[in-house]
Amino acid sequence: MTKLKMTVNPDNRKSHINKEIYGHFSEHLGRCIYNGFYVGEDSEISNKNGVRTDIIEALKEIKIPVLRWPGGCFADEYHWKDGIGEKSQRKKMINTNWGGVVEDNSFGTHEFMNMCEELGCEPYISGNVGSGTVQELSEWIEYMTFDGVSPMAELRRKNGREKPWKLKYLGIGNENWGCGGNMRPEYYADVYKRFQTFCKNYSGNELYKIACGPNASDYHWTDVLMANINSWQARAISLHYYTMPGDWNSKGSATDFTTEAYYRTIFRTRFIEDMIIRHAEIMSKHDRDHRIGIAVDEWGGWYDVEPGTNPGFLYQQNTMRDAIVAAVNLNIFNEHSDRVVMANIAQCVNVLQSVILTEGEKLVLTPTYFVFKLFRDHQDATLVDSYIEPYNIGNEGEKFQAVTKSVSVDQNGDMLITLANCSIDEDIDLDISTGSFTASDVSAQILTGEVHAHNTFDSPKNVEAVEYQGVKLDSNSVSVCLPKCSVVSIKLKKQ
Ligand code: AHR
Numbered sequence: 001m002t003k004l005k006m007t008v009n010p011d012n013r014k015s016h017i018n019k020e021i022y023g024h025f026s027e028h029l030g031r032c033i034y035n036g037f038y039v040g041e042d043s044e045i046s047n048k049n050g051v052r053t054d055i056i057e058a059l060k061e062i063k064i065p066v067l068r069w070p071g072g073c074f075a076d077e078y079h080w081k082d083g084i085g086e087k088s089q090r091k092k093m094i095n096t097n098w099g100g101v102v103e104d105n106s107f108g109t110h111e112f113m114n115m116c117e118e119l120g121c122e123p124y125i126s127g128n129v130g131s132g133t134v135q136e137l138s139e140w141i142e143y144m145t146f147d148g149v150s151p152m153a154e155l156r157r158k159n160g161r162e163k164p165w166k167l168k169y170l171g172i173g174n175e176n177w178g179c180g181g182n183m184r185p186e187y188y189a190d191v192y193k194r195f196q197t198f199c200k201n202y203s204g205n206e207l208y209k210i211a212c213g214p215n216a217s218d219y220h221w222t223d224v225l226m227a228n229i230n231s232w233q234a235r236a237i238s239l240h241y242y243t244m245p246g247d248w249n250s251k252g253s254a255t256d257f258t259t260e261a262y263y264r265t266i267f268r269t270r271f272i273e274d275m276i277i278r279h280a281e282i283m284s285k286h287d288r289d290h291r292i293g294i295a296v297d298e299w300g301g302w303y304d305v306e307p308g309t310n311p312g313f314l315y316q317q318n319t320m321r322d323a324i325v326a327a328v329n330l331n332i333f334n335e336h337s338d339r340v341v342m343a344n345i346a347q348c349v350n351v352l353q354s355v356i357l358t359e360g361e362k363l364v365l366t367p368t369y370f371v372f373k374l375f376r377d378h379q380d381a382t383l384v385d386s387y388i389e390p391y392n393i394g395n396e397g398e399k400f401q402a403v404t405k406s407v408s409v410d411q412n413g414d415m416l417i418t419l420a421n422c423s424i425d426e427d428i429d430l431d432i433s434t435g436s437f438t439a440s441d442v443s444a445q446i447l448t449g450e451v452h453a454h455n456t457f458d459s460p461k462n463v464e465a466v467e468y469q470g471v472k473l474d475s476n477s478v479s480v481c482l483p484k485c486s487v488v489s490i491k492l493k494k495q
Contacts, residue, residue: 012385019379027072030313036349073179076130085110099312129173147203189228213237231291246353291340300353318366334406381408413494420483448486
């Protein structure tokens with residue numbers, strides 16, 4: 001069996017891991033909102049104000065910190081005033097991006113903001129820049145956050161909400177290089193500045209504005225955007241990157257894939273680290289004090305839809321491969337938390353790499369869900385330096401480090417080590433030295449299974465995180481066996 005050494009340097013404290021790195025994304029797409037989160041108040045499925053209670057409980061369990069809405073591409077066609085007031089009077093529209101279905105606007109601003117309050121998470125609103133107006137976005141902010149006397153605050157009160165909500169995160173446009181208007185970065189930068197000028201801070205609410213950043217490795221977009229905006233105008237720029245084992249026309253099956261496709265998926269997932277590093281370098285040229293962060297507000301695996309489902313609904317299954325994809329991404333985001341201020345997996349329920357799948361009243365938690373559970377305690381902890389000796393695996397010409405990791409220390413001084421063994425045919429023994437950190441106790445959890453293993457509505461508990469005994473503590477060192485295709489979290493109690 002391969003044996004590797006890992007060193008943790010707890011005295012080298014690196015950066016704060018914003019809890020928002022563990023964020024989620026919910027779009028009016030397929031069954032994410034309707035027949036996903038939202039079943040309506042009259043549904044027989046247990047709900048609170050129309051939102052499924054089982055989803056609320058599951059997301060609270062992983063401490064969901066932030067939820068992005070209403071898109072995605074949908075955001076740049078969304079007119080918020082269509083989604084307020086008496087439901088029967090709300091306008092119906094066509095969701096042109098996603099399946100051409102009728103959007104009845106029964107889930108709108110009140111439903112979303114109240115749902116975030118119920119979940120205990122920050123709302124992240126993605127504003128319409130592509131087909132909306134400055135006035136429309138400006139009034140939306142006024143509607144949600146103003147406590148005084150104004151036309152929009154009165155309208156909100158008339159619609160049943162006396163006090164404003166708190167809104168921190170505001171995205172000004174989505175993918176404006178693509179579905180959000182096919183703009184050039186020079187043009188978008190000007191449009192961004194105009195829109196953001198009229199998004200005001202009302203009644204003590206402080207907006208954290210996020211500009212539309214690059215598509216994956218479009219470094220030119222980052223360069224031009226950063227040359228034209230400053231940290232007064234934007235706190236972060238977004239980055240979108242999806243992992244596909246194939247290409248846009250044939251992405252590959254979510255459940256039926258070869259070993260080669262598996263390793264390609266992980267190889268391509270790891271590419272996000274190179275992108276973060278290069279985008280950050282370009283950003284530093286224009287923003288020497290690193291005041292502007294990166295919000296990876298769409299990430300995850302994107303495969304062909306499940307056979308027999310609407311191609312516009314992007315519904316896919318979720319296997320142990322996705323658990324590894326999630327663990328690799330989250331470890332990378334932690335390691336770059338000096339720059340990565342937020343990340344939102346796409347998407348939370350029933351779309352792309354979901355943590356939850358539903359069918360009628362049934363609900364399954366996916367392998368990806370359990371990764372968020374294992375990594376939960378990194379939220380708002382401090383990243384500390386760590387190193388694993390190199391051991392590469394993968395396809396010819398596409399090799400990468402077999403084990404990914406990140407280590408943090410929380411406010412009590414306890415340490416969390418998260419690891420993924422990306423090999424699907426080899427267990428790996430890891431000897432971890434924790435340096436000056438002396439532990440009094442150790443506990444661990446594991447998520448493992450055959451790489452194609454997944455949970456179904458008939459068999460919802462095939463893959464679950466469980467307590468793990470394969471860890472031995474010897475005050476300043478820990479040894480752990482990482483079974484092939486596994487994600488392990490180790491919690492060390494400070495002595
Ligand atoms: O998440 C699905 C879509 O992917 C989003 O609507 C869009 O922003 C991206 O291209």
